[in-house]
Amino acid sequence: MLSAAYLTFLLTSLSVARGQQVGTNQAETHPRLSWQTCTRSGCTANSNGSIALDANWRWTHVTSGYTNCYTGNTWNTSVCTDGAACSKNCAVEGANYQQTYGITTSGNALTLKFVTKSEQTNIGSRVYLMASDSRYQMFNLLNKEFTLDVDVSKLPCGLNGAVYFVQMDADGGMSRFPNNKAGAKYGTGYCDSQCPRDIKYIDGEANVAGWQPSPNDTNAGTGNYGTCCSEMDIWEANSISTAYTPHPCRTSNSGGQQRCTGQQCGTPIRHDGICDPDGCDFNSFRMGEKEFYGPGKTVDTNKKMTVVTQFLTNNNSTTGTLTEIRRLYVQDGRVIQNSKTNFPNLMPAYDSITGKFCDDTKKAFGDATSFQKQGGLQQMGAGLAKGHVLVLSIWDDHTANMLWLDSNYPTDGDPNKPGIARGTCPTSSGNPKDVEAQSPNAQVIYSNIKFGDIGTTYTAR
Template identity: 85%
Template sequence: MLRATYILSSLAVLSAVRGQGVGTYQTETHPKLSWQTCTRSGCTTNSAGTVALDANWRWTHVTGNYTNCYTGNTWNTTICKDNAECAKNCVLEGANYQSTYGITTSGNALTLKFVTKGENTNIGSRVYLMASDSRYQMFNLMNKEFTFDVDVSQLPCGLNGALYFVQMDADGGMAKSSNNKAGAKYGTGYCDSQCPRDIKYIDGEANAVGWTASPNDTNAGLGNYGTCCSEMDIWEANSISTAYTPHPCKTQNSGGQQRCTGQQCNVPDRYGGLCDPDGCDFNSFRMGEKNFYGPGKTVNSNKKITVVTQFLTNNNSTSGTLTEIRRIYVQDGKVIPNSKSNFPNLFPAQDSITDKFCDDAKKGFGDATSFQKNGGLQQMGAGLAKGHVLVLSIWDDHTANMLWLDSNYPTDGDASKPGIARGTCSTSSGAPKDVEANSPNAQVIFSNIKFGDIGTTYSA
């Protein structure tokens, strides 16, 4: 799957930024979100769970006054002539989660609204599950199972309600970056397998020097630096299509967060950097089963869906080697096994992600083998064993209009060729200006998060 780099829009005036100090104009209070840990003896509720908004959405301004450090898609070059000094001069503010960002929680449910209009207009959001007020919740998925409920019925073509894991630092990078005084409490330290360069602050420094404003996004741009780490996409979806995808990296600490520049960030060679940008995806529609997922289909996206993902190891232990990532759905009291790939002339039918599946699909579709070159499932598992942070987001795509998820992609490919068709959306759909104008009330609801031993987090 050719997956687009996250280029995320935020406030038109209170501009999206990853600052490093802490402001005093808005108290930061994390919305509560309970979740459960499960064993053979049953499930225990963690009622202390909360979520924190990513720093890239927050207002950043000069310490002690209201002067913006970043406005629209450009830096204040008077303040930010130097990356390190910029980080020291600028602070992050707390967030008004509901009125500004459209983020609400109720018990074990999190609702992320797409467009929120108040004094300013906010587009999308990204939040992290917290273990405490200042640390992210870390998950070791090896030989474990992760389950959640999701409602994507209000997500049309061009949108993505995503739940995934990335190998961020638990403290948001505070320990290794002396300039970072905000930390996980204020959503700092993001990274993923796209090595995104739209992040405003990385490793305690601004990304201002060399920043180029986006030609099609009034709130975003690209800096000289990116931030890489391994990524496990549990759920990338709208009401039309869904995919789950591991992305291994050969960064420090078996896939841990690492600042990149130039070719390390997969620029100009998409496949010559520190991470696998494509991943090994399982999208049922792309795998030839076009009636499995979607409105009114076997897994009916008009209704709430329970999504189960199992991480199997060679010796059934957390210290083993990752050998398989298996998907199960539950809906209307019925357990629904994942669909199987359906290209009998290309490769055998398979219903989970294994190294053999990835080899067969990459060869059959003629895709680049960056997944294998970056270590495949073994490297993915090595990263997962170090602990990953849970990310939940809603976003539109200024790079490829989300066509890689829900339409024919690349758009000049023959839709009858295996691997090109990924969903029923038109190749003219998904343009952010259209989605934002026509579907401002879109939303995704994640709920009932459970993590535990294999076979303990769901039932029919």
């Protein structure tokens, strides 16, 4: 997924950075979040579930005091002379989830607020579901379904409430990278199919080399290295548009986390890296069905909805080959089947992601075929079989203003051409400066997470 989440501090004594040592100023207590595992016999609550905040949002300072290791969008080069020295000299702190970051849980519900003001101003967040205090919960989605309730009624144009799986290490990279002393407890080890280069610590070392401050984000930049892994976007959405998208990778460990540099990261040629940055997306609006999802539409975003995603294999087993990813919704007690593609002169009426759907939509839309190049559904399934971490987030987009999700994109394309129109938001929308000023009270609520056998995680009437 495209990612530009960041944290803006008003006080110069605090700043966002990735650190690998552990500080002692703020105890790290993970907010509880209950979820359920389901079989034909029923669902069982995992009442000890919890969440951990990604390390990129946390204050990091020198281990010997309070001096920042990273301020604004630049490294403190007196401390971080190189990556190894920075990871040795810097400590990451625990988080005050509600006061600083606007993150709250209640039973099985998680609320992520967009703008939170306390002593500083926080923008967006990214959290992970935990199996224990020091390990992420791992999911093998093959021949299973994943379900959650979502309330996007307070997410306008330009925002993304995203729920997705990435092939991170269960321990946040501690065992592979000895310089990482913080691990999953402090939200380390992030990766995705964009091979993001704005991650400040990768493989236990600071991404100092070649770091360039962002020209349009006062709190972000890019270094020489990126961090790649396969990614399954279950839910990228606001109140206007939604998409679900697999992104396979050919990293050295079957789609697992790998540090990249140069063209491996997709730089400068976007589609020639080791991951598929575009994915094979199913966005109902983009697929020609413009009255299916949105305020007052068939799936009404003014109200909470249940989102069900099923991962079908060729032999109906957790060791089979992934062949199809299906979507359905439940709202007001009624099961709503996914919309169908509405281009009768170009392709059959598909209502799920299959290899044929991906081939036909890429051809019809004139999109790059990096999904197929990186192995398509088969490679995506091979990665899923290794186990993925659940990510829940809210973010705005400094790269493309979220227009790829909810407007016409590319903006100079003909909206009457199949694949260009992705939602009703104007092409002038989504500028983070505007979104942050105009929609500070935006939020997303995720609740009632369930995982289990196909057909067991939702109730129909």
